[in-house]
Amino acid sequence: MKHLLSQLHKFQKNLRAGAVLLLDYDGTIVPIARRPELALLPDDTRKLLKALIGKFKLVIISGRALSSVKHLVRLRGIYYVGNHGFEINGPNVNIIKSEAKCTRPIISDICEKLREKVGKMKGVVLEDKGLTASVHYRLVERNKVGGFKKIFWSVVNPYVVSGKVRITEGKKVFEIRPNLNWDKGKAALWIMDVIDPKKKLIPVYVGDDQTDEDAFSALRDRGITVVVSARPRRSQAKFFLRDVDEVKAFLSKMAQMRD
Numbered sequence: 001m002k003h004l005l006s007q008l009h010k011f012q013k014n015l016r017a018g019a020v021l022l023l024d025y026d027g028t029i030v031p032i033a034r035r036p037e038l039a040l041l042p043d044d045t046r047k048l049l050k051a052l053i054g055k056f057k058l059v060i061i062s063g064r065a066l067s068s069v070k071h072l073v074r075l076r077g078i079y080y081v082g083n084h085g086f087e088i089n090g091p092n093v094n095i096i097k098s099e100a101k102c103t104r105p106i107i108s109d110i111c112e113k114l115r116e117k118v119g120k121m122k123g124v125v126l127e128d129k130g131l132t133a134s135v136h137y138r139l140v141e142r143n144k145v146g147g148f149k150k151i152f153w154s155v156v157n158p159y160v161v162s163g164k165v166r167i168t169e170g171k172k173v174f175e176i177r178p179n180l181n182w183d184k185g186k187a188a189l190w191i192m193d194v195i196d197p198k199k200k201l202i203p204v205y206v207g208d209d210q211t212d213e214d215a216f217s218a219l220r221d222r223g224i225t226v227v228v229s230a231r232p233r234r235s236q237a238k239f240f241l242r243d244v245d246e247v248k249a250f251l252s253k254m255a256q257m258r259d
């Protein structure tokens with residue numbers, strides 16, 4: 001896996017011709033915060049994104065609820081993909097995957113049970129995002145994490161076994177999603193078809209988490225896939241950037257590319 005900034009010159013000509021930037025939010029354009037509501041988009045990053053609008057197509061793709069990511073980014077003329085791909089919104093696009101709506105009562109049922117069992121545990125942050133849910137344990141004391149996980153699995157396991165939901169573990173967070181053949185990868189391909197039906201633009205996907213791996217696989221042969229990671233790690237992405245600052249450096253270079 002190669003460092004993107006050292007390889008960028010190779011793609012300069014193609015990128016200049018046009019690209020779609022697909023950016024994850026937490027851990028990619030904003031450092032991961034202690035609590036999800038604290039991960040605000042800094043003004044300079046918003047400015048940077050704004051400078052990219054008009055030069056490239058821009059997609060923010062997140063596990064957060066669509067309303068949350070839109071509220072945090074607050075930019076018009078770009079595409080937003082929320083809830084791991086189940087909600088998509090942008091110029092002339094506004095969809096909620098209907099299959100996922102069917103699982104909503106189950107997600108809320110699970111959230112209720114989790115609230116009962118681990119809701120009072122110090123440091124657990126439960127996010128019912130409608131179509132999916134996140135259970136953060138970043139703030140749980142280290143010696144309590146094992147106990148927390150045990151209870152978590154005892155609650156969700158029946159729903160996993162019956163095929164209703166699937167669970168992925170990210171950075172100190174469990175993601176609970178409908179067990180459907182849809183993820184950030186499928187959503188990324190879908191939005192690429194909407195934005196660029198003739199397949200003339202290069203997709204550039206940047207993300208840091210386990211759920212971004214689906215997108216790295218989906219776009220691997222077609223675009224530039226970039227994992228945000230302090231060191232090269234096992235990933236489907238072809239390139240890496242070390243942290244949010246390097247992502248911003250990359251985005252600045254992109255903005256200058258079409259000046």
Ligand SMILES: [Mg+2]
Pocket residue numbers: 024025026027028207208209
């Ligand atoms: Mg992320």
